[in-house]
Amino acid sequence: MTRVRVADASTFDDGSRAVVTLNGHEVAVVNHDGEYYAILNRCAHDGGPLDEGEVHGRLVATVTEPGxxxxxxxxxxxxxxxxxxxxxxDLExxxxxxxxxxxxxxFEVVKENGELYVTDGEM
Ligand code: FES
Structure with a gap:
């Protein structure tokens, strides 16, 4: 298992964001409403940086046709x-x-001894 330190949990407040490198890939880490999320920081469309994206309640919609x-x-x-x-x-x-x-x-975000880590969860 590989894990990378993100931040001191006491300073990573609601709305905080960070980018860490896990296994050679950038991962965006977000605190949203006190919950931690980690997602690959590379949009599948054209590589956009998700750490700079707006976080909000997920859109529920019916796709009527592509786009x-x-x-x-x-x-x-x-x-x-x-x-x-x-x-x-979806951040989850x-x-x-x-x-x-x-x-x-x-990716999973774990809190240990007051520190936040992102882990690949493997092994
Ligand atoms: S790079 Fe186009 S939507 Fe993300």
């Missing part, structure tokens, strides 16, 4: 919107909101 969707509501599950062209990902699962066939890797 088109009817917005139904926003739910409490957080998502992040890529700042470049607006692709949106990494799944694209409008296309379940697109998914970014997500």
């Amino acid at each position: 088109e969707r009817d917005v139904e509501r926003f739910c409490d599950d957080p998502s992040v919107t890529c700042p470049l062209h607006g692709w949106e990902y 699962t990494g799944v694209h909101v409008g296309d379940e066939g697109i998914r970014l890797p997500t």
Whole structure:
């Protein structure tokens, strides 16, 4: 298992973000409403930096045709919107909101002795 230190948990408040390198890949780490999330920091569309994206309640919508969707509501599950062209990902699962066939890797964030770490969870 590989793990990388993110920050002192006492200073990583709601809204905090960080980027760490795990196994050679950038990972965006977010504190949203006191919960920690970690997702690959590279949008599947064109590599946009998700650490710079807006975090909000996940969009619930019906895709009517590729690139088109009817917005139904926003739910409490957080998502992040890529700042470049607006692709949106569920922060928990990494799944694209409008296309379940697109998914970014997500990672576990653990707190140990007051420090936050991102881990690949393997081994
Ligand atoms: S690079 Fe993320 S939506 Fe285009």
